[in-house]
Amino acid sequence: SLAPMRLLLAMFGAMCAFASAAAEGATKEPSTGISFPNLAIFGGLQQKLLGLGCRVKKIGPIGVNVYALAVYMPEEAVRTSFASFKGRNPSDLTKDPAFTDALVNGQFARTIVLRMARSVGKDTMIGALAESVEPRMGGRDAEALKTFQDTLSTAMGTKGAAKGMEFAFASADMQSLSVVVDGHDHGSIASNALCKAMSDVYMGSAPVSPGAKASVADGVCSWL
Numbered sequence: 001s002l003a004p005m006r007l008l009l010a011m012f013g014a015m016c017a018f019a020s021a022a023a024e025g026a027t028k029e030p031s032t033g034i035s036f037p038n039l040a041i042f043g044g045l046q047q048k049l050l051g052l053g054c055r056v057k058k059i060g061p062i063g064v065n066v067y068a069l070a071v072y073m074p075e076e077a078v079r080t081s082f083a084s085f086k087g088r089n090p091s092d093l094t095k096d097p098a099f100t101d102a103l104v105n106g107q108f109a110r111t112i113v114l115r116m117a118r119s120v121g122k123d124t125m126i127g128a129l130a131e132s133v134e135p136r137m138g139g140r141d142a143e144a145l146k147t148f149q150d151t152l153s154t155a156m157g158t159k160g161a162a163k164g165m166e167f168a169f170a171s172a173d174m175q176s177l178s179v180v181v182d183g184h185d186h187g188s189i190a191s192n193a194l195c196k197a198m199s200d201v202y203m204g205s206a207p208v209s210p211g212a213k214a215s216v217a218d219g220v221c222s223w224l
Contacts, residue, residue: 029054032117034068042111043172047072050219053212065117071216077108078223086224090217103203104196111170112202122160126152132208136197144191155181171195
């Protein structure tokens with residue numbers, strides 16, 4: 001089911017502020033050379049770049065960079081929610097179940113942005129994201145997962161996940177996940193299970209990009 005229209009309108013308008021954050025500078029993800037702004041507004045909330053990473057797919061013995069990713073969160077929410085971890089070593093935090101639980105289940109806003117480093121077919125991209133998210137949903141909200149897949153299919157159209165395409169998955173309260181592709185709002189899916197699963201994909205105990213989680217841990221420690 002779709003979240004209230006006011007959330008969709010706020011998300012649509014707020015995404016326009018992503019580009020306006022250029023004055024705050026940008027940071028380059030080193031493996032792909034793709035840059036992300038240091039400051040953006042999602043869902044009407046100012047969020048700062050917390051960590052960067054790269055999704056690598058093994059093709060035989062060769063690792064191929066599929067997309068760069070960035071994690072954004074409100075700085076004040078991070079300082080409040082992670083205060084108990086102040087002074088800890090970032091490399092230790094990535095292995096701490098309590099830290100991982102706070103990242104995945106914390107009831108604060110977060111946005112995960114993917115920028116394609118290479119072109120990928122539509123069905124391949126949808127399948128890869130769904131295969132990562134579905135087991136982390138624990139069998140809950142099957143309809144939300146289908147809506148997520150259908151939304152991605154509509155958003156990509158016939159061109160698939162073209163090189164340079166941007167996907168933003170944003171949640172203001174971990175109750176609904178907004179999907180924005182290349183700046184176009186494609187709706188918000190009401191599902192706490194989907195929100196948690198998406199966070200778990202990138203910041204959980206078995207992240208698809210360990211480097212991204214390590215970068216997030218570095219970011220958290222630098223903000224405390």
